[in-house]
Amino acid sequence: MNLRNCSRCGKMFNYIGGLPICENCKKLAEEDFQKVKQFIEENPVAGLKEISESCEVSTKQIQQWIREERLMFTSDSPIQLQCEKCGAKIQTGRFCANCRSKMANNLNDSFARPKPQLQQPVKKESKAGMRFLDT
Ligand SMILES: [Zn+2]
Numbered sequence: 001m002n003l004r005n006c007s008r009c010g011k012m013f014n015y016i017g018g019l020p021i022c023e024n025c026k027k028l029a030e031e032d033f034q035k036v037k038q039f040i041e042e043n044p045v046a047g048l049k050e051i052s053e054s055c056e057v058s059t060k061q062i063q064q065w066i067r068e069e070r071l072m073f074t075s076d077s078p079i080q081l082q083c084e085k086c087g088a089k090i091q092t093g094r095f096c097a098n099c100r101s102k103m104a105n106n107l108n109d110s111f112a113r114p115k116p117q118l119q120q121p122v123k124k125e126s127k128a129g130m131r132f133l134d135t
Pocket residue numbers: 006007008009010011021022023024025026
């Protein structure tokens with residue numbers, strides 16, 4: 001048992017991972033999310049404050065969903081998100097497509113680098129290597 005206080009309602013609950021909120025609040029948060037999502041679909045030009053007030057969900061919570069890429073905004077939405085790296089306009093998440101692909105490349109690089117080392121034959125090659133040095 002890993003008891004924690006729910007970060008939403010403060011009740012003790014058995015923490016199993018993910019967000020530190022209890023089952024009941026999880027359910028409520030999901031309902032809030034659906035409400036917000038639907039509201040945005042019906043009111044694509046609503047601002048953050050309007051969404052927050054109409055759905056009775058904190059702007060902080062809405063911004064968290066945006067960062068988690070659960071909410072998307074159209075280009076005519078007054079909610080303008082900016083890439084955290086270059087400041088370009090984005091519709092969801094934290095980074096623009098450009099920065100994201102750059103970051104993905106960096107990830108690939110660091111994945112690719114250790115590979116040749118693994119492929120190098122272990123001790124066998126030391127002889128061949130020495131001969132190579134002699135010539
Ligand atoms: Zn709770």
